Amino acid sequence: xxxxxxxxxxxxxxxxxxxxxxxxxxxxxxxxxxxxxxxxxxxxxxxxxxxxxxxxxxxxxxxxxxxxxxxxxxxxxxxxxxxxxxxxxxxxxxxxxxxxxxxxxxxxxxxxxxxxxxxxxxxxxxxxxxxxxxxxxxxxxxxxxxxxxxxxxxxxxxxxxxxxxxxxxxxxxxxxxxxxxxxxxxxxxxxxxxxxxxxxxxxxxxxxxxxxxxxxxxxxxxxxxxxxxxxxxxxxxxxxxxxxxxxxxxxxxxxxxxxxxxxxxxxxxxxxxxxxxxxxxxxxxxxxxxxxxxxxxxxxxxxxxxxxxxxxxxxxxxxxxxxxxxxxxxxxxxxxxxxxxxxxxxxxxxxxxxxxxxxxxxxxxxxxxxxxxxxxxxxxxxxxxxxxxxxxxxxxxxxxxxxxxxxxxxxxxxxxxxxxxxxxxxxxxxx
Numbered sequence: 001x002x003x004x005x006x007x008x009x010x011x012x013x014x015x016x017x018x019x020x021x022x023x024x025x026x027x028x029x030x031x032x033x034x035x036x037x038x039x040x041x042x043x044x045x046x047x048x049x050x051x052x053x054x055x056x057x058x059x060x061x062x063x064x065x066x067x068x069x070x071x072x073x074x075x076x077x078x079x080x081x082x083x084x085x086x087x088x089x090x091x092x093x094x095x096x097x098x099x100x101x102x103x104x105x106x107x108x109x110x111x112x113x114x115x116x117x118x119x120x121x122x123x124x125x126x127x128x129x130x131x132x133x134x135x136x137x138x139x140x141x142x143x144x145x146x147x148x149x150x151x152x153x154x155x156x157x158x159x160x161x162x163x164x165x166x167x168x169x170x171x172x173x174x175x176x177x178x179x180x181x182x183x184x185x186x187x188x189x190x191x192x193x194x195x196x197x198x199x200x201x202x203x204x205x206x207x208x209x210x211x212x213x214x215x216x217x218x219x220x221x222x223x224x225x226x227x228x229x230x231x232x233x234x235x236x237x238x239x240x241x242x243x244x245x246x247x248x249x250x251x252x253x254x255x256x257x258x259x260x261x262x263x264x265x266x267x268x269x270x271x272x273x274x275x276x277x278x279x280x281x282x283x284x285x286x287x288x289x290x291x292x293x294x295x296x297x298x299x300x301x302x303x304x305x306x307x308x309x310x311x312x313x314x315x316x317x318x319x320x321x322x323x324x325x326x327x328x329x330x331x332x333x334x335x336x337x338x339x340x341x342x343x344x345x346x347x348x349x350x351x352x353x354x355x356x357x358x359x360x361x362x363x364x365x366x367x368x369x370x371x372x373x374x375x376x377x378x379x380x381x382x383x384x385x386x387x388x389x390x391x392x393x394x395x396x397x398x399x400x401x402x403x404x405x406x407x408x409x410x411x412x413x414x415x416x417x418x419x420x421x422x423x424x425x426x427x428x429x430x431x
Contacts, residue, residue: 044104
């Protein structure tokens with residue numbers, strides 16, 4: 001179906017769906033969410049001329065993954081976002097089955113999108129093209145077409161280009177599956193964005209001694225942080241372990257030394273970015289002030305989408321809050337965006353609530369952006385700490401807390417002091 005013939009249906013879906021979504025009690029107050037339809041991967045997260053841009057995978061026609069466009073928000077402060085024109089629609093032969101995920105860079109004076117054009121064939125086969133689109137003066141985008149066909153030795157599952165400039169050259173990492181159905185991350189380089197050369201495989205199955213690494217690696221993102229390099233990606237097919245990789249598909253990070261000239265990323269073990277069950281496809285950018293910022297999709301492919309209550313209201317999924325990444329003493333730290341403090345209201349305190357029973361419930365109603373916590377009198381034994389942690393996490397999940405991590409450990413529960421009391425706190429938000 002051509003672009004002009006699809007536009008009336010899209011406009012109708014937005015006009016009919018937006019009032020219904022905004023009236024939904026599940027609709028978030030400050031998390032980014034679609035006005036209707038399905039949202040998934042964040043794309044093209046960047047800052048250009050002082051303004052932040054966040055594109056996203058969006059099907060405006062239904063709560064499914066069939067018709068992938070690029071939606072577009074922009075912001076001056078990472079708190080207040082405005083809708084921009086739809087950036088990409090699958091209206092060309094090379095992206096007819098979806099404008100899949102990618103990134104955004106400044107190229108030749110214009111904001112340029114690097115994305116995967118997805119093509120499926122009647123016999124069940126597929127191919128993928130890595131494509132470009134450049135911004136017009138009115139904020140729309142003009143497609144420049146494919147710049148990289150499917151590389152030899154890989155299936156049609158090659159996608160999600162993350163592009164950056166380093167030492168006068170362009171680099172790209174791509175998620176891939178080889179013909180033996182093993183997950184890989186590929187590194188390409190170019191003097192401009194039009195002609196790319198494969199450097200090699202820098203991560204995945206049988207790379208750096210990593211075995212049994214799954215059948216597909218998606219959404220790679222390679223970047224420097226302090227004195228190391230980090231690779232973030234989403235492996236599919238990892239074996240579940242007792243305490244990690246319990247999500248349908250995890251999002252992981254690994255740290256190491258990146259040699260761009262030789263095309264080698266000598267990395268350490270895999271670590272999960274988030275222990276929750278709705279976190280996927282994170283993407284980072286470096287802000288003008290030097291911070292490395294991350295945002296993710298609060299969802300997961302092939303998850304329990306059919307059971308999400310918001311589908312009945314014509315919309316599904318939202319973005320996580322933006323996080324700041326820091327590398328300290330060999331460990332990755334993630335903190336909520338500091339600008340979020342501006343959304344908090346005045347603190348409120350309540351009287352002590354004695355709870356003599358070892359099992360108890362405490363129904364509470366929170367304002368939309370409340371910061372909350374409780375205090376347990378010292379001394380407080382480890383079992384009590386664990387119980388308090390579990391209670392906190394259960395409350396968070398029932399109220400759709402902004403963070404999904406919830407291990408029953410002291411270091412997972414916020415700040416702890418030794419006297420005169422233990423204190424556990426979290427930040428809550430509607431939606």
